[in-house]
Amino acid sequence: MLRVLGRRTSVNVQKVMWLAAELDLEIERVDIGGPFGGNDDPDYLSKNPNGLVPTLEDGDFILWESHSILRYISEKYGRSPWSPEDETGRALASQWMDWYLTKLHPHMTVIFWQLIRTAPEDRDVDAVNAAVEQAGQLWALLDNQLDGSDYVNGPAPTIADIPVGCSVSRWYAMDVERPSLPNLEAWHQRLQERPAYQDHVMMPLT
Ligand SMILES: N[C@@H](CCC(=O)N[C@@H](CS)C(=O)NCC(=O)O)C(=O)O
Known part of the structure; x- marks a missing residue:
């Protein structure tokens, strides 16, 4: 299952969660960042050295930068119209x-x-x-x-x-x-x- 690390109030987390919902993907979200903290923990920094949210986990594959995550999800799991075909x-x-x-x-x-x-x-x-x-x-x-x-x-x-x-x-x-x-x-x-x-x-x- 996909996992998104990041608080729901982050505009960059919202991008990922919105797309995942449009594609009916099973996705777990973990509250990190803002009042929840955790983004400066060594474990989190080993996944995302920027200490920012979101970070996506797809099995062992880890990806940060919300727009890169959108492109990845749309290429791997997307379908028309959300994922452009050509x-x-x-x-x-x-x-x-x-x-x-x-x-x-x-x-x-x-x-x-x-x-x-x-x-x-x-x-x-x-x-x-x-x-x-x-x-x-x-x-x-x-x-x-x-x-x-x-x-x-x-x-x-x-x-x-x-x-x-x-x-x-x-x-x-x-x-x-x-x-x-x-x-x-x-x-x-x-x-x-x-x-x-x-x-x-x-x-x-x-
Ligand atoms: N370019 C990055 C920016 C990420 C970013 O700035 N995230 C903010 C929230 S929108 C953050 O992590 N702030 C620290 C925090 O929430 O504790 C992306 O698009 O993913």
């Missing part, structure tokens, strides 16, 4: 996953840490405003991609939807000034109707 579909999925990580995630991290993990009196308001502005422009780029398309890469969801799909839940849950982006909002609404997304992504931010 190389162009897989390449486009990778493109949006890497785009999220390199472009949007840094701004979303600033907003999340400042608004959710920092006391109001200690917040860097300028940093929040700058990150919200940048994130808004990048969400607009995705809104454009979603014009006429139900999901990121076409009419059905693929792993391309997972990282941005986890992040968009936070974008709409945080108290920020967002541009009106109808395609993004409709896609977010579509995701919220999926039981796997409800179970593994939609939860209070801590």
Whole structure:
């Protein structure tokens, strides 16, 4: 059975659990990181030297980095539509996953840490405003991609939807000034109707 080491409130753990649920995979999750700790223990560090979550165990095979885990699960256990069938579909999925990580995630991290993990009196308001502005422009780029398309890469969801799909839940849950982006909002609404997304992504931010 697959085992995921990592607390359910971690956005990176959520990516893996959401995909596993969409694929009906049997998977065990162990609470590690955040208030549970354990990620600095030698045993954990021998599996993931970064001391971060998630870590995937598939028998003796160990893998970290949430997007690598998504690609691995989708290649080994995935099926259409979540796992794109041809190389162009897989390449486009990778493109949006890497785009999220390199472009949007840094701004979303600033907003999340400042608004959710920092006391109001200690917040860097300028940093929040700058990150919200940048994130808004990048969400607009995705809104454009979603014009006429139900999901990121076409009419059905693929792993391309997972990282941005986890992040968009936070974008709409945080108290920020967002541009009106109808395609993004409709896609977010579509995701919220999926039981796997409800179970593994939609939860209070801590
Ligand atoms: N690039 C890594 C980032 C992993 C990461 O930053 N995980 C955070 C949680 S989202 C973490 O482990 N924080 C420490 C903790 O939870 O104790 C990935 O995508 O898996």
